[in-house]
Amino acid sequence: xxxxxxNATKRALVTGAARGLGPAIALGLARxxxxxxxxxxxxxRLADTLAAVAPTGCRVxxxxxxxxxxxxxxxxxxxxxxxxxxxxxxVNNAGITARTPALEVTLEEWNEIFRVNVTGALLMSQQVARxxxxxxxxxxxxxxxxxxxLIGFPQRLSYxxxxxxxxxxxxxxxxxxxxxxxxVNAIAPGTVETTSRNEFFAANPATHQAMLRRVPVGRFATxxxxxxxxxxxASPAAAYVTGQTLILDGxxxxx
Ligand code: NAD
Numbered sequence: 001x002x003x004x005x006x007n008a009t010k011r012a013l014v015t016g017a018a019r020g021l022g023p024a025i026a027l028g029l030a031r032x033x034x035x036x037x038x039x040x041x042x043x044x045r046l047a048d049t050l051a052a053v054a055p056t057g058c059r060v061x062x063x064x065x066x067x068x069x070x071x072x073x074x075x076x077x078x079x080x081x082x083x084x085x086x087x088x089x090x091v092n093n094a095g096i097t098a099r100t101p102a103l104e105v106t107l108e109e110w111n112e113i114f115r116v117n118v119t120g121a122l123l124m125s126q127q128v129a130r131x132x133x134x135x136x137x138x139x140x141x142x143x144x145x146x147x148x149x150l151i152g153f154p155q156r157l158s159y160x161x162x163x164x165x166x167x168x169x170x171x172x173x174x175x176x177x178x179x180x181x182x183x184v185n186a187i188a189p190g191t192v193e194t195t196s197r198n199e200f201f202a203a204n205p206a207t208h209q210a211m212l213r214r215v216p217v218g219r220f221a222t223x224x225x226x227x228x229x230x231x232x233x234a235s236p237a238a239a240y241v242t243g244q245t246l247i248l249d250g251x252x253x254x255x
Contacts, residue, residue, distance in 0.1 A: 023223075032234070032235070037087075039062075049062075089142070117165075147188050187230065188253075
């Protein structure tokens with residue numbers, strides 16, 4: 001990013017862009033003037049995201065991507081680079097979660113959550129960084145972590161530990177890739193009002209109230225608020241910010 005001429009086209013790839021935070025992040029970057037590759041495990045599910053982004057006039061390409069597969073990662077990054085003429089920004093947003101008492105967490109759950117949330121983010125980061133290093137133009141990687149990676153919550157062992165690992169991976173990659181002008185940062189949102197989260201809370205009102213009581217500002221975040229933080233980290237205003245985790249939690253972790 002820092003080497004990008006001021007009015008040059010910027011190119012971003014957003015994973016997990018079919019629902020939840022992904023579409024808002026893609027729309028935010030499109031409004032900032034990015035051309036974008038939006039990805040989903042099934043590219044057919046990207047129709048709503050494409051329609052939402054279309055009015056910005058940015059170039060947007062839908063891609064199938066399963067971050068668990070090295071081949072899928074290589075193909076998606078190669079297609080994004082080819083279609084957009086390069087990449088400057090990667091947003092590792094794809095993630096899965098689980099809610100299981102620690103004594104009942106299975107090896108299958110643990111491995112699958114790490115496979116998507118940690119290994120998937122690593123594979124994507126390596127593949128995009130290979131492109132950035134060879135293009136010699138710098139860039140930035142933004143990992144969507146969680147407050148669950150910073151503080152303890154009951155029944156969120158696999159998920160929270162995976163997000164803690166993602167936060168540490170952010171520091172490790174930031175240090176190692178700084179000489180290549182690649183910034184690596186994370187965002188740790190508290191609960192965000194997405195459709196799936198709202199459905200979960202509608203079915204579990206006691207959990208909803210308990211989570212809400214912990215948030216000093218008395219509400220959850222919106223997808224647009226996460227998108228705003230992504231826009232900042234992807235912008236030249238954040239040129240000196242790397243290896244950090246920006247917390248967006250209405251005061252949850254300060255309380
Ligand atoms: P979501 O479940 O609505 O969307 C997640 C996306 O990831 C989906 O589009 C899904 O298809 C994609 N995905 C899952 N497995 C994948 C795979 N193997 N390969 C590629 N894509 C895959 O979730 P969300 O609420 O929008 O969350 C987005 C990110 O934000 C996640 O990393 C999540 O952990 C994080 N987060 C969410 C909240 C929240 O309250 N919603 C809070 C903190 C952090």
